[in-house]
Amino acid sequence: MSKKVMIVEDNELNLKLFTDLLRAHQFTVEGVRDGRLALEQARMFAPDLVIMDIQLPHVSGIDLIEAMQKDPVLSAIPVMAVTAYAGKGDEERILQAGARGYLSKPVSVMKFLEAVRAIIG
Template structure:
């Protein structure tokens, strides 16, 4: 059975790229455009991995990671954080919130799939 990946990304081009890439590698990809829907969609979809944009309107990926990791039913799902705004302390802060991986944009497609592979 194919592994399921929830992709939380507000940028339409990145969302399409990530989902298309995952589907090309035989994953089931579920797009989420609004971070406010991420936790509810995680419960419904029961993904094997969550790919989370860090910088989104309304709610940040950092806040969502904290919320997911505080939830006993969801905390075991690995989170791969993706961001275009990689400051010096960002990776440490995001990993401290509970993300198992951190990838900065622009994304190397090979690196992206390599990290997905290690987390699923």
């Protein structure tokens, strides 16, 4: 059975790129464009990995990662953060929030796939 990946990304082009790329490599993918729906969608979809944009409207990706870590149903799901706004100390804050991986945009296709496979095989 293929691994399931949920992508939380408000940018439609990035969401399409990540979705198409993962589907082409036999992953089952669900996209969530509104971070406010991410936790509920994660409970329903039960992904093997969540790819989390950090700069989302309405809610921070860091806040979502922290909320997942506190949720008994979601805490075991690894999160890989992907962000275009990588400032000094951001990676450390994101990893401290509970993310298992971190990539800054723009992301190369190979680096993205390598990072996904490093987390969920």
